Amino acid sequence: MAGPLGRLRSVMSARTVASQVFILQATVALLLVVAAVVALVLQSRADSEREARNRSIAVAQAFASAPGVKEALAGADPTAALQSRTEATRVASGLDFIVVMTPEGIRHTHPDPDRIGKKYVGTIAPAAAGGVVTETVTGSLGPSVRTVAPVTGRDGKVLGLVSAGITVDRASGLTRDQLPVLIGAAVFALAVATSGAALISRRLRHQTHGLGPTEMTRMYEHHDAVLHAVREGVLIVDTDHRLVLVNDEARRLLAIPPDAQGRPVGELGIDANIARLLRSGRPASDEVHVIGDRLVAVNQRSMSPEATSCDVPVGTVATLRDTTELWALTGRADSAQGRLRLVYDAGMRIGTTLDVVRTSQELSDFAVPRFADYVTVDLPDAVMSGEEPAETGTGMRRIAFAGIRDDTPLYAQGRLIHFVDATPQAEAYARGKTVLEADLGAFSGWQEQEPARARRLVGYGIHSMIAVPLRARDVTLGIATFWRARKPEPFDDEDVSLAEELVARAAVNIDNARRYTREHMMAVALQRSLLPRALPEQAALDVAYHYLPAQPGLGGVGGDWFDVIPLPGARVALVVGDVVGHGFHAAATMGRLRTAVHNFSTLDLPPDELLWHMDELVSRIDQDENEDGSVTGVTGATCLYAIYDPASRLCTMARAGHLEPAIVHPGGDVEFIGLPAGPPLGLGGLPFETSELHLSEGSSLVLYTDGLVEDRDRDIDEGLELLRCVLARDGRTPEETCRAVLDAMLPERPGDDVALVVARTRVLGGNRAATWDVPSDPSAVGRVRAEVTRTLNGWGLAEEVFTTELILSELVTNAIRHARGPITVRLIRDRNLICEVSDGSSTAPHLRRAATTDEGGRGLFLVSRYAERWGTRYTGSGKVIWTEQPLPV
Numbered sequence: 001m002a003g004p005l006g007r008l009r010s011v012m013s014a015r016t017v018a019s020q021v022f023i024l025q026a027t028v029a030l031l032l033v034v035a036a037v038v039a040l041v042l043q044s045r046a047d048s049e050r051e052a053r054n055r056s057i058a059v060a061q062a063f064a065s066a067p068g069v070k071e072a073l074a075g076a077d078p079t080a081a082l083q084s085r086t087e088a089t090r091v092a093s094g095l096d097f098i099v100v101m102t103p104e105g106i107r108h109t110h111p112d113p114d115r116i117g118k119k120y121v122g123t124i125a126p127a128a129a130g131g132v133v134t135e136t137v138t139g140s141l142g143p144s145v146r147t148v149a150p151v152t153g154r155d156g157k158v159l160g161l162v163s164a165g166i167t168v169d170r171a172s173g174l175t176r177d178q179l180p181v182l183i184g185a186a187v188f189a190l191a192v193a194t195s196g197a198a199l200i201s202r203r204l205r206h207q208t209h210g211l212g213p214t215e216m217t218r219m220y221e222h223h224d225a226v227l228h229a230v231r232e233g234v235l236i237v238d239t240d241h242r243l244v245l246v247n248d249e250a251r252r253l254l255a256i257p258p259d260a261q262g263r264p265v266g267e268l269g270i271d272a273n274i275a276r277l278l279r280s281g282r283p284a285s286d287e288v289h290v291i292g293d294r295l296v297a298v299n300q301r302s303m304s305p306e307a308t309s310c311d312v313p314v315g316t317v318a319t320l321r322d323t324t325e326l327w328a329l330t331g332r333a334d335s336a337q338g339r340l341r342l343v344y345d346a347g348m349r350i351g352t353t354l355d356v357v358r359t360s361q362e363l364s365d366f367a368v369p370r371f372a373d374y375v376t377v378d379l380p381d382a383v384m385s386g387e388e389p390a391e392t393g394t395g396m397r398r399i400a401f402a403g404i405r406d407d408t409p410l411y412a413q414g415r416l417i418h419f420v421d422a423t424p425q426a427e428a429y430a431r432g433k434t435v436l437e438a439d440l441g442a443f444s445g446w447q448e449q450e451p452a453r454a455r456r457l458v459g460y461g462i463h464s465m466i467a468v469p470l471r472a473r474d475v476t477l478g479i480a481t482f483w484r485a486r487k488p489e490p491f492d493d494e495d496v497s498l499a500e501e502l503v504a505r506a507a508v509n510i511d512n513a514r515r516y517t518r519e520h521m522m523a524v525a526l527q528r529s530l531l532p533r534a535l536p537e538q539a540a541l542d543v544a545y546h547y548l549p550a551q552p553g554l555g556g557v558g559g560d561w562f563d564v565i566p567l568p569g570a571r572v573a574l575v576v577g578d579v580v581g582h583g584f585h586a587a588a589t590m591g592r593l594r595t596a597v598h599n600f601s602t603l604d605l606p607p608d609e610l611l612w613h614m615d616e617l618v619s620r621i622d623q624d625e626n627e628d629g630s631v632t633g634v635t636g637a638t639c640l641y642a643i644y645d646p647a648s649r650l651c652t653m654a655r656a657g658h659l660e661p662a663i664v665h666p667g668g669d670v671e672f673i674g675l676p677a678g679p680p681l682g683l684g685g686l687p688f689e690t691s692e693l694h695l696s697e698g699s700s701l702v703l704y705t706d707g708l709v710e711d712r713d714r715d716i717d718e719g720l721e722l723l724r725c726v727l728a729r730d731g732r733t734p735e736e737t738c739r740a741v742l743d744a745m746l747p748e749r750p751g752d753d754v755a756l757v758v759a760r761t762r763v764l765g766g767n768r769a770a771t772w773d774v775p776s777d778p779s780a781v782g783r784v785r786a787e788v789t790r791t792l793n794g795w796g797l798a799e800e801v802f803t804t805e806l807i808l809s810e811l812v813t814n815a816i817r818h819a820r821g822p823i824t825v826r827l828i829r830d831r832n833l834i835c836e837v838s839d840g841s842s843t844a845p846h847l848r849r850a851a852t853t854d855e856g857g858r859g860l861f862l863v864s865r866y867a868e869r870w871g872t873r874y875t876g877s878g879k880v881i882w883t884e885q886p887l888p889v
Contacts, residue, residue: 026194033189049136052145052166057134059093060149060164069100069151073160078108079116087111096144099163103128103150108160120163124148127161143167233320236303241265241279244315253296253320274298281316288323297321339494342370343501350502351509354516356384357399363480363506364402371498372482374403374462376410378417378425379470379478383510386518388475396425396478404486409456422448424467425479432476434500437465438490464490468503472511480506524549526587531594535564539830540572540646541701541759544734546742548754550582550707559586559637560705560755561594565601568871568882570764570830571645573601576703576755578658580636592621593637593681604873607641607654608688611678614639615656618682637681640703644695647764647828651701654690656681659709659716662723663693664700664737668730672720697763700737702727707752708745719745734758764828767795774812774823781812784825795829800885803866804835807883810863811837814845819878832868833885840878 063069063086072081078100086098086109100108105120126133127148134147146165150158233250237243243260250256254270265278271291277284277300284300300318350362360377367375378396380389401413411417419426422445424435437446440454440463447454464484470477480503484491491499535543543564559579567573575597579589596617600610618637640661642653653661657680663671676689695701702723709719726744727737737758746754770791774780785805792801808825815823819841828834845860863870867883874880 025196025200029189029194036189037183049143049145053134053136053147055093056095056145056147056164056166057132057149059089059095059098060147060162061132063089063098063100063164064149064151064162069162070153070159073100073108073151078160083109083113083116093164095164095166097163097165100151101161101163103158103161105161120161122146122148122163124161124163128158130156130158231322235278235318235320236315237265237278237281237318238315243268249322250320253291253294253322278316278318284318294322294324297323339498339501342498343505346502346505350506351512354513356510356513356517359506359509359513360400360478361402363502364400367482367502368402369404369486371495371502372466373485373487374401374408374410374483376401376481376483377470377478378481379510381416383477383514384517386514386516386521389477396429403483408462409453409460410483420449422446424465425481428467428469429476429479432469432471434469434496435467436491436493436496437467438492439463440465461485463488466491466496466499468499470503470507470510472507475511477507477510477514523582523587526591531561532563536566537831538564538566538570538572539764540570540644540762541574542734542762543574543757543759544738545757546738546754547756548742548746548750550750550753559590560707560753561590562703562755562757563594563597564757564759565598567601567643568604568869568873568884569645569826569834569836569880570647570828571643572759574642574644574701574703574757574759575639576658576705576757577637577639578705578755582753589621589637593618593639597639597641604871606690606874607643607652608690610641611639611654611656611681611688615679615681615684615686615688619684621682639681642701642703644701644759644761646762647769647826649694649697649761649763650692651695651761652690652692654678654688656688659704659706661704662702662727663695664702664727666696666698666730668728670724670727672724695761697761699761700727700734701759701761702737702741703755703757703759705753705755707750707754708741708756711747711751713747734760764830768829770827772825774815774825776816776821776823778813778816780816781809784808784812788827791827797829797833797887799888800833803885804833807835807863807866807885808837810860811835811881811883814860815839815841815881818845819843829887831887833887834882835867835885836880836882838875838878838880842874842879845872845881 066085068085069082072078075081082100086100090096090098090111097111099110099120101120101124102108105124107116107118107120110116122137123133123135127150130150130152132147132149134145136143136145138144144165144167146163148161148163151160151162153159230247231249233253234245234247235243235250236245241264242262243256243265244262246256246260251258251260254268254274256268256270260268265275268275271289273289274291274296277287277289277298281302282300283302284298287298289296289298298318298320300316302316346363346366349366351359352362353359356379360379364375364377376398377400378398380396382389384397384399395416395418397416398411398413401410403410419429421427421430424437424446427433428435437444440446441458443454443458446465462483462485466482468480468482470480480499482491482495482499531547532545535545541564545562545564547560547562559577559581561575561577561579563573563575565573565575575594577590577593577597579586579593593614596614597610600613603610605613638656638658640653640655640658642651642661644651653675655675656678658677660672660675660677663673665671673691673693675691678688679686704723706716709723710716711719714722722745723741726741729740732740735758738756741756741758742754770787772784772787774784785808788804788808789801792798792804804827812823812825815837819839821840823840824836824838826834826836826838828836860870863883866885868886870881870883872879872881
């Protein structure tokens, strides 16, 4: 035995670790398979004996109680009656024998007839007494199990005995049939186990690089020696945040206990920041942490699959380096870096808007608690309104405050403060220099402002103060004061430098906001002066309007405008437009365009022709040059022009790149009519299209600019759909509709200006307008005068009959003589009495002064003398000559 074992040990020692593991795994698998097979064989034998016992008992008891057995035993020849039955039952049940005998054991039946009449060999006493006996014996056929059961009569008397037996080999026949399957399964299991061992060994060979035990032991010893000898701490943490490995230097730096390996890093009692870093697993490069009196630089990297030869990360490795000797230098560097970071952050967070109050509050909020415990900003009221402050005077309003607590004795925000000359604020404002009060408790004069309040400040804990003037462009705009209470150290010269840096950045932003405020207020004033201050009197529309400029800093005053212009014939023109941009240029351009629309509307042009003239005007404006040669162009302008006639309910409109209007019909239905867009003003050469529609009385025409339906959080389609939903409600006045639309659609701080006009239509009914068709016959003039007389008398205007007859006689006569049909006369009673004569000619009459010898030429002269106004407008089918006469009050 020693020889083979010695050779096995020699072979094992000559192989690599992977090979040894393979042999051991294969051997273990083989032993397990053999043990399993042996266990199955032993189990099958036990099962065979159990099966033999159960079968012998069942057959013996069943035969003993079978019909006819008792009668046969009581008969004259039991052998003749039972021999064939026992043999048939034995063959059918697969037993080795079934024997029927007397209570004394004399056989009546037996598979071997020669043994009939002989005594049964076995235990029968318990059965003769009425019980059942089962025993295992070893005979010539091998181990067998036999059972003896009594045959009892009705009175319980034992009439005979039945013995049934079977050998164990016969009962285990099924197990022998399954033995090849068991052996095959065992071989298959061995093959699978061997294959798995081979795969594991291959993986192990890859991870150990084919090294043997000696080489691996030597490598571990070298690794352990180097790990504990280096002057750099090393820790390895697994994915469950447990400490896997730690060297001596890491134990020293972090004061790690000896039993730390395997414990979670959070339970080691190490520095909280280091523990948090180790648990996070995030990469770190030379992060500096203060641990006790040491300054430790920490690096951390993930142990990647490539580094560990695994498929998944197994944790992180962290290294620690003691840099305590650089403490002083690092401290100064950190201080400088912190100040630079503070100044840099201030530039990012102070001055985010062009608002004086907001910028001042941003300075206060930023400095607390990073630099001071309390910060106040005081500005003169002139700065708040956009003006430059006076060179003298110390009356300032506290517009910003921030602090670690709100219950301070400092002056409240919003209060107007008159600083006395002895205060640091007054001195800093007058000199334009920073004033440091390192010890407020010394009461060196600053308390003269209000002695009782000064004592409360010191008692409250505020002990140091820096007053820094807010200066920009050599102008002092106000004072920022920094107060310290929580830190026991007073402000020093380095703090003064940092405070001046912070305030200098804020001062520039406050000055920019101040100048923007001034420009914004001037632009608002200009805008308000250019927009309608009140709506003109007219009877065709019930109009409500609203104009809202964008919030300062988000856009401000822009170029949106609107107008309501009365036209001849009781008609009214509605205008809404938008000039792209904000500020003075947009407001001034808007005023020029609004004036141009007014001028063109006096010509009584159709909407498309008026927009064509506007387009020409904008093109000329774009060609104007400044003195330096730069072009001052209109970057973009849109316009919508609509004319409503209350007598015919006809609305004619055209648009130049503007949003189409919304029509709210009586009942609440909202419609966008699909008005052709047309190009924006200034492109030149492109036509505009006109749309006409008849509006029911009580319909609302809603005109607006894009600032109402479009913003940064909502596209224009969503805005139009929201507008439709808000307008879809009947029974509101135009003013209520305007309010509902603005409340539902405008954000708290709109970024674009908004113009909104809601006009509800009225209709001049039959009692206020009359129309007649006139044939081209001079005799028809008399009938027209008669109709006019009857109509004016019906209106209660009898005193206007003569003048109106004269005017219409001249106009109708001229139409019959010089124009072509059809000729129509319309009389309208509005704020004035309006006469209109339309014909099919486009030739306009001209007023002239007739000579004394002329027979004609005096008609229009008479018309101009008796009418307050008169004029001509052209239609698609001809022209209309109109006059207006004042009505008696």
